[in-house]
Structure formats: C-alpha cells, structure tokens
Amino acid sequence: MSSAQHGGVTVFLTGLSGAGKSTVADALVAELEAEGRPVTVLDGDVVRTHLSSELSFSREHRDLNIRRIGFVAGEVVKHGGTAVVAAIAPYDRAREEARELVERHGRFVLVHLATPLEVCEARDVKGLYARARSGELTGFTGVDDPYEPPSRAEVVVDTSVTPLAESVARIRAAMDGGTVPVD
Numbered sequence: 001m002s003s004a005q006h007g008g009v010t011v012f013l014t015g016l017s018g019a020g021k022s023t024v025a026d027a028l029v030a031e032l033e034a035e036g037r038p039v040t041v042l043d044g045d046v047v048r049t050h051l052s053s054e055l056s057f058s059r060e061h062r063d064l065n066i067r068r069i070g071f072v073a074g075e076v077v078k079h080g081g082t083a084v085v086a087a088i089a090p091y092d093r094a095r096e097e098a099r100e101l102v103e104r105h106g107r108f109v110l111v112h113l114a115t116p117l118e119v120c121e122a123r124d125v126k127g128l129y130a131r132a133r134s135g136e137l138t139g140f141t142g143v144d145d146p147y148e149p150p151s152r153a154e155v156v157v158d159t160s161v162t163p164l165a166e167s168v169a170r171i172r173a174a175m176d177g178g179t180v181p182v183d
Contacts (some may be wrong), residue, residue, distance in 0.1 A: 044086060
C-alpha cells in the first residue's frame with residue numbers, strides 16, 4: 001500500500017546542524033512532487049523567521065517552536081496532506097510531543113540523521129560551529145547545548161556514509177510502512 005493510501009503523513013527530519021536535513025528534505029520533496037503529490041515543507045529556519053520569530057534559543061522556546069511545528073504538521077496531516085519537517089529539534093520530549101500532535105490525525109515518521117558531529121562541523125558553511133567553539137555563539141546544539149538522540153526513530157541514517165538516493169529510499173519505505181535498515 002502506498003503512503004498516499006495511508007492518508008496524511010509527516011516525515012520529521014532531525015539532527016545536528018549540518019547533518020543533511022535540508023538536503024534530504026529537498027530530495028524527498030522533489031521525488032514526491034514529481035509523482036504529483038503536494039507537500040508542505042516546514043523548515044526549522046523558515047518557521048523561526050515567520051512563525052516563531054519572537055522566540056529565543058532557550059530550552060523552553062526551542063520546545064515551543066517544535067510544538068508549533070508539530071501542530072502545523074498535524075493540521076496538514078488531518079487533511080490528508082504530506083508534511084516534511086527539517087528541524088534540529090534537539091530534545092527528545094519535544095519531538096515526542098510533535099509526534100503526539102500529528103498522530104491524532106495520521107502517521108508520523110521520525111528520521112534521525114545521525115551524522116557524526118565532526119562531519120557536521122566540516123560541512124559548516126556558515127561558520128556556526130567555529131563561532132560556538134570560540135564562545136562567540138552560546139547555547140549551540142552539539143557544542144554547549146545537548147542533542148538528545150531520538151528514542152523512537154523509524155529511520156536512522158548517517159548521511160556521511162549513506163548516499164542521498166538511498167537515504168530517500170529508506171524514508172519512502174518507512175512512509176509506505178516497510179522495514180528500514182539502520183546504518
């Protein structure tokens with residue numbers, strides 16, 4: 001049974017900055033849209049700009065931002081749509097709250113991009129890790145603020161060893177209810 005026959009679904013990509021969330025989301029969305037499937041993309045940076053601009057990066061505000069994303073994704077799913085979320089979402093409890101908001105209406109597929117920190121730092125084109133390491137930027141996930149690996153990820157991918165096409169294929173398998181190998 002294809003994921004379209006399951007009703008609405010949210011694919012929630014989580015991982016450190018530089019883990020490949022936007023890259024994987026873009027490839028997944030392109031594939032789904034090529035099949036004629038409309039997709040709502042909820043990118044963490046874009047949501048922060050337009051829906052959560054008043055929030056800081058405190059734990060409380062990060063959790064609130066993820067709850068907002070979960071609520072919006074749930075609304076998309078409620079109407080049979082597909083939402084693709086790409087957000088660091090560093091805290092497990094907040095991700096689980098997002099799951100609960102979505103699963104009231106449909107399916108939730110949590111994808112942990114478990115790319116090692118050193119790879120994420122090497123990919124950092126914005127220089128955020130360097131700024132965090134120098135103390136210029138505080139509260140940065142993976143440096144001086146924790147990233148809690150998901151307790152219930154349906155898919156785990158290390159983008160430093162898994163090709164993009166395979167990463168997307170694993171996510172599609174999970175969307176379709178299949179079993180997914182772990183890196």
